[in-house]
Amino acid sequence: MGKKKGRRQVASGDLNITSMMDMMTIILVFLLKSYSTTDVSVAPSDDLMIPVSSTKKKPKLAVHVVISRKEILVDGASILRLGTYADAETGQPTVSVPAEEKRGQMISRLYDKLLEKAETAKDLGARTGDDSFEFKGEILLSCDRRLPFSVIREVMYTAGQAQFGNFRFIVIKG
Amino acid sequence: MPSKRSEAAEDLNLVPIMNLVTILIPFLLMAAEFVSLAVIDSTLPAIGAPTDPKDEEKEEDKPPLNLSVILTNAGYTVAGSAAVLASANEDGEGGPTVPCKESGCPTVDSYDIKELRRLLNEIKDEYEDEENVILVPESKVPYEVLVKTMDATRDDPTNKVGGKARILFPYVVIAGGAK
Numbered sequence: 349m350g351k352k353k354g355r356r357q358v359a360s361g362d363l364n365i366t367s368m369m370d371m372m373t374i375i376l377v378f379l380l381k382s383y384s385t386t387d388v389s390v391a392p393s394d395d396l397m398i399p400v401s402s403t404k405k406k407p408k409l410a411v412h413v414v415i416s417r418k419e420i421l422v423d424g425a426s427i428l429r430l431g432t433y434a435d436a437e438t439g440q441p442t443v444s445v446p447a448e449e450k451r452g453q454m455i456s457r458l459y460d461k462l463l464e465k466a467e468t469a470k471d472l473g474a475r476t477g478d479d480s481f482e483f484k485g486e487i488l489l490s491c492d493r494r495l496p497f498s499v500i501r502e503v504m505y506t507a508g509q510a511q512f513g514n515f516r517f518i519v520i521k522g
Numbered sequence: 523m524p525s526k527r528s529e530a531a532e533d534l535n536l537v538p539i540m541n542l543v544t545i546l547i548p549f550l551l552m553a554a555e556f557v558s559l560a561v562i563d564s565t566l567p568a569i570g571a572p573t574d575p576k577d578e579e580k581e582e583d584k585p586p587l588n589l590s591v592i593l594t595n596a597g598y599t600v601a602g603s604a605a606v607l608a609s610a611n612e613d614g615e616g617g618p619t620v621p622c623k624e625s626g627c628p629t630v631d632s633y634d635i636k637e638l639r640r641l642l643n644e645i646k647d648e649y650e651d652e653e654n655v656i657l658v659p660e661s662k663v664p665y666e667v668l669v670k671t672m673d674a675t676r677d678d679p680t681n682k683v684g685g686k687a688r689i690l691f692p693y694v695v696i697a698g699g700a701k
Binding site: 369372376384405 | 550
């Protein structure tokens, strides 16, 4: 009896791992291939569908402004919510910046935040004395592809006022 | 005896490798990038287009082109300040230069990118040193159309020069735009 039990245990412990190893190796290779080294990342969602483009230029880290159909974020922190209104002519819902958030074309809260970011970046550049940290007014913009240009123009104008003049539009490589 | 040895060789202990791989997989999954990103550069018109310093000497015999593509919900209007181009291509009164395939441009695909590319190729033939284009989008134009237009103005993959897509006007300036 005892002998039999022992033998059965040995048999059940002898799981064939080889096929699993094959699978794991394939997954490992696939994941290593898709390993990302870029330091900019966006999480696409229903409200943030990034357009596809044929450009090959790699993104470089900079102040990152995300304009989804619901809100504007600066470096991951939500700044303000966008409103959806029916268009006067077509009646279709269009996204726009609420009027109370604007000073003329400028979005006040976004301006304050971006100015703060610009000051920080300049300070950093001055302290390190390194050319690569110098403030060049670079700003990354990830926008939803359905957004009307008016929203993007207002954000660009605001960024321009806050000394960010080099726009980099984030797109999906297609 | 030989049979015993071969049996021992068969029983390679894969468990530690399994452990290693199982730890590596979640780690790599986190760092995996399923959408690869790229950027399109653009500057504010107030600051000016990033021009090549060598461009300035070359352009003395020709007036600056100031090529602009105006995006409206009727199509593209291509314009330039130079008199030569204006007479040949600009279609000021009678609607856009490159009208949409469907009236009102309901979808992104209704913008006639092909025709715009063809036109820009012609302009590039005339002004080989010119590398700047000014985009003037209307307020309601969706962002995707803007990106597609920037793709069209940057290079032309259908027109290969030395195995590479022909570079048209890679430096984009986005102007405030028409209301």
